[in-house]
Amino acid sequence: MPRLFRYYLWVGLVFSLHLSTFAHANDKGFIKTADGVIVYPSANYTGNTREVRLQVISDDIIRVMASPGKVVPGLLGFMTVARAASTVDWEMEEESDAIVLTTAKLVVKVSKDKGFIQFMDRQGNIIAAEQKVNSRVFKPEVYGGQPSWKIKQDFALSPGEAIYGLGQHQDGIFNYRDQQVFFFQNNTEVAIPFMVSSKHYGILWDNYSITKAGDTREYQAINALQLYSSRGENGWLTAKYANDKRHPENIILEQAVSNIPFEFLGDSKKYLPETFDIANGLINYEGEIASEFSGDHKFKFTYAGYVKVWIDGELLLDRWRQAWNPGTAVLNIPMEKGRKYKFRMEWIPDGGESYLTMKWLNPLPGKNENTFSFDSEAGQQLDYYFVYGRNLDEVIAGYRKLTGKAPIVPRWALGKWQSRERYKTGAEILETVQKFREKGIPLDNIVLDWSYWKEDQWGSQEFDAERFPDPGAMIRKLHDVYHTHFMISVWPKFYEGIPAYQKFADSGWLYKRNIADRQRDWIGKGYVSTFYDAFNKDARKAFWDLVYKNIGSLGVDAWWMDASEPDILSNVSPGKRKEQIGLTAAGIAAETLNAYPLENAKGIYDNARATHPDQRVFLLTRSGYGGSQRYGATIWSGDIASRWFDMKAQIVAGLNFSLSGLPYWSMDIGGFSVEKRYEHAKGEDLNEWRELNTRWYQFGAFCPVFRVHGQFPYREIYNIAPDGHPAYESMLYYDRLRYRLLPYIYSLAGSTYFDDYTPMRALIMDFGADEKVKNIGDEYMFGNSLLINPVYTYKARERDVYLPGTAGWYDLYSGKYYEGGQQIKAAAPYERMPIFVKAGSILPMGPDLQYTDEKPADTVTLFVYMGADADFVLYEDEGSNYNYEKGAYSEVPIHYDAGKRSLVIGDRKGSFKGMLKKRQFKVVWVNSSKPQAFDPSATAATTKIYRGKKILIQYP
Incomplete structure (x- = not known):
């Protein structure tokens, strides 16, 4: 019986018993347990909380569980591996209004009536605390006909306290205090529900649903602002459409708009005027904006194509993303109450389907200024771990105690990786590696990206024999002649009708909604496809058996697990993603959604290690979750753009990802998606392309994994610039320097495993x-x-x-x-x-x-x-x-x-x-x-x- 189904059954039984026995549980309103304490607060003060349980995991880790019914302490989520240690010494004492639990490093106080918790050091100094009033909320929800709870917890922040971690995001924000982080696995966005504080503590939020962290208020559409047209009319902005982006003055249509709603797949086709040429056109949004609040306003943009934003004539945003993979940006704009600000936004969609939204948040109300929250849309109980340390290394060590150690990567994985989207034949791969060796450019790993199969055979995990006539011989030559390792991309995706699809479908291992919708992908004529259920142990084993039989047995050294969000259909809303998945082997998608990449990696790691116990497993995955590090996974930052801002954003993304407790991170050096001006660049565009790659390469040489990848133009050093060019010489210098520093770098890898160190x-x-x-x-x-x-x-x-x-x-x-x-x-x-x-x-x-x-x-x-x-x-x-x-x-x-x-x-x-x-x-x-x-x-x-x-x- 699946774990969450057992859980539902258990909750149903104990909840009915709990209501009848609650008053008799303990006249004092609490019970001491073998590993902590249970407190029964008044639901009138606690947002529907009837039970709060503290569990001592170690001297410096406390698990907190709360429920509108009865807490289930034995339930461990997908992330966690640690249980309460029976050897930990702790004490409990009762005060007039609270229960105090003390370990060698922590003092934890829980209010009897209100159930809120304070975490203190042994000297009584408050490290962190839940908000005292209305800090915890349970709201009943139903998903797929099954009961669940919307869960929210507020924590109090100290003045000047900074917040980091929370995964990998592309907004360029380092300190997340007063910001919002959205946990929804997506290409370039990785949700890791672990926040760390400059006060040397962390909170691991054990939930797998769509979640907001930080300032969790809902972003509002711009029609909630005061809008004025370009002529000063109240209530809207003026949108001016031109069908030739080279001549924006040739306006074909002018409209009043009070919302910019092109957020998800299909929205631009649905809401843009039929006369507008989205592939070649341009839109200018003009007017003024005002607010009845003073203070910092947050403006959040989802964008694809080119977007520029001016406020009072100052250019504040200038971005580009490929039309098929939107990005996000956040501007923090100080505004004065009642003052009008000139506003202009220029959007060049640059594609047949593109994306643009603009939403906003008013300044934080005074009561929320020192609050950090987790707000999850589904779960059976509130569950989080408080982790304390003398420094952030100790906090991260606590995270890994809870979620698993990071194995030492194979030494070759710390060398140079070469990849491109994509090598189309086996001959191209061998020719590339041969050229590296001839030119004396250090290299350890060559990577084969997607589409090495026949066009209509996605999911077969079989090479197209015309382009890869003898992949086994190719891999042997890479190993024996060129001393190079080989990584290959595998997707959890299956085309309808191929033999592998039929086997998985017959076994009940596929998400079938995308099939029922007859949704076609973007390859050739378009093919109907879906993903397998990674929450099913048998399906994970079958997926490994398939990839090993057809690929792994040929001598593959490492696995690139692409689209592991799961990206069944790109750029859909969270609601659509849940609909596509429906019910998993572990329960409803609403409660399990964000854990998919974790379980997908588990399947490859566990089975690969069982198949070859003497060979270190190495995974490169496009998404992950808390605990991914224990499966030998390096996460990379997805299909980012080849632009200067995107390079800068990777620094912040990598640092917060590392602060989330996962030590191995990578990016596409040079960026993945390329503006058309670079594809056959000349003159100044060529100069900029070479300098961009050079600077990115310099940065990438000092990341945990040194990996070059991207779309055309080709990313090999010698394809970026010729011998003797400053770009070529600089990239070669840092490549060689990386190898000279291997004693240093490999020692960091050893410390990462034995001491829970963080290299970046x-x-x-x-x-x-x-x-x-x-x-x-x-x-x-x-x-x-x-x-x-x-x-x-x-x-x-x-x-x-x-x-x-x-x-x-x-x-x-x-x-x-x-x-x-x-x-x-x-x-x-x-x-x-x-x-x-x-x-x-x-x-x-x-x-x-x-x-x-x-x-x-x-x-x-x-x-x-x-x-x-x-x-x-x-x-x-x-x-x-x-x-x-x-x-x-x-x-x-x-x-x-x-x-x-x-x-x-x-x-x-x-x-x-x-x-x-x-x-x-x-x-x-x-x-x-x-x-x-x-x-x-x-x-x-x-x-x-x-x-x-x-x-x-x-x-x-």
Whole structure:
């Protein structure tokens, strides 16, 4: 019986019993349990809450459950793997109006009457709290004929508190305080319901339905604003339509509009005038806007094509997205009550189906200014975990305790990946890799994107024999001749009528509504299709058996799991998506929807690992959820646009994703979708295209996964620019630098598993004591040493860099020293991105490589950046299997003592098959009075042979 069906049955039975026994449960209104406490507040004060349960998971993690009926404590969601630990010491005491639960690190107080909760440290300082009044709401709902609850919980924020995490989004917002985050899995949008605070706590919201987080008020249509036409008439804006975007003055139609509703698939065709040529035209919306509120107004845009927005003549928004994949943007505009603001918006749809909406929110009412909420449309009970730590690393460690560790990625996955949309034949793949090897461009992984099957055979998981006559031989040649790994795209999608479809349909493993609707996709003549039910264990196993038999058995190294939202039909509303799915094996779509990518990844990971237990599973998925990291999944940011803003937005997206607890993140370096002006670019367009890719490549070399992908023009270095061009030379430089830094990067991967570390680090993680870093989302630490500062402005040759105040800093390229706590103008020539090294760092450099396993790091150069004590642990293992879980790995601790100016390379701990028994360590000292570039050819001050025993090296 499916887990949620069992749950419904259980709730029905216990709810009826609960009402009759509630008054007799405990005269004091609470019960102490084996792992916590149950409080029975008055439903009159608690938004229909009749039971609140606290469960001690660990000293610093408390689970909170609440229900209008009886809480079911044994119910674990898809995300969580941790249960209450019987070994945790805790105490409970009763106060006049509250129950107090105390662990070694936390004091948790729950009101008896109102059921609201406060989380405090052992000194009694409030860390976080639910709002005291009307903070929790249960509203009955029915979906698919089954009972459910709309659930909302408000938390109180402290002044100045910043909020991060919550997945990966494209709005360019770093600090989500007073903002709204919408949890609906979509291409480029990944929902992870874990928020972290600058006050060193996190909240994991255990719910899988459509959810809003933060400021959860509904965005309103613009007709709720005061609108004025271009002539000053009250009640609407003026829309002017031209059918030739090159001549906007040739207006074919003028209309009064008070709503811009082109949000989902079909809306533009439904609401735009029939005389308007959407493929070639342009619309100008003109007039004035006003509000009866003073303060910051939020304007949210959904857009595709080109959109520009001016307010009082100032251009505030200038974006482009491909017509088939809309993006979102949020403007925070200060407005004065009653004042009119000139408004103009220009929209060039740039396609046959396009998207544009404009909605708004008035300033937060005073009672909501210090509130952060989760608001979910469906669930059987409220369920969240409060996680506390001394720093954000400990908070993220708590998240992984709850949702699972991130396995160490195979070492090759940390090298360079090359991909494009798409290699059309096996010959193209081999020719590409051959050229990389001939030109000496380091490479570890070549990726085959979609449509390698026959046009009408999507879901067969079979190669088109005409274009891929012998895929097994192709993969063997990649492995044996070119020493390159091979990743392939697999979709959970099936065309109606193919044998695999029929088998899954006969077994009841498919969502059938899209079939019933006869909805055709965009391939060729269009084909009717649907997705399989990833919530069904048997379906997951059958899907793996299908892909392994036809593809995996040929030697595939990694799996690219595309469209895993599930994107049954792109750009539909959440309501339509739920309708397409209906009932899953785990329950109604309303309650399970956002967990689909998690279960889809589980199916591949579990079955792949069972099939080849000695081979690390690597997944690249377009969507994920809390817990995706335990399935070896790297999430990438979807089909983003090749534009400067979109590059900048990826910095913030990657940082908040990492702060959500998932350590491995990737993006399409160079962006996926390309404006027409770049397709066969010449002149200035070609110059900009090359510079955009160069800057993006510089940034991408310092992300957890270094992966190039996108539509035409082709994205190989040599296809972007010729040998000798600054773009080519810069990309080659950073590719080689990435490989030289593999001892550093692979050690970060080891720490990510063993210590729950995070490689891509917002400055708030390491420098939280510096108030200035709270809102810096365009620079970050890569590991504990490297400060990365991507350049995201065309023709910029310098950029503002803030050097955090708790450390000194060295310019990587020159070795020049800077004091921390200052903003500088950092040089950013075309070929280089500003990178600084924290004083008190040990940066190991390995050999020059063409692929990660070309040769062992028998010589490692240690660049020691003086000025503070430093530590580094050099981690190594067998690189491609799970023996590290059994203790087969080694660690070499390295410590620099700033007072003694000495370096100690400590005794090696552990061993593994193939481990180097002996290696050379070279030492290059860098200090403020002796600048030294990070140069592979730098002359070492000291060279020592290391055989696993401690070595002391003194600064000369």
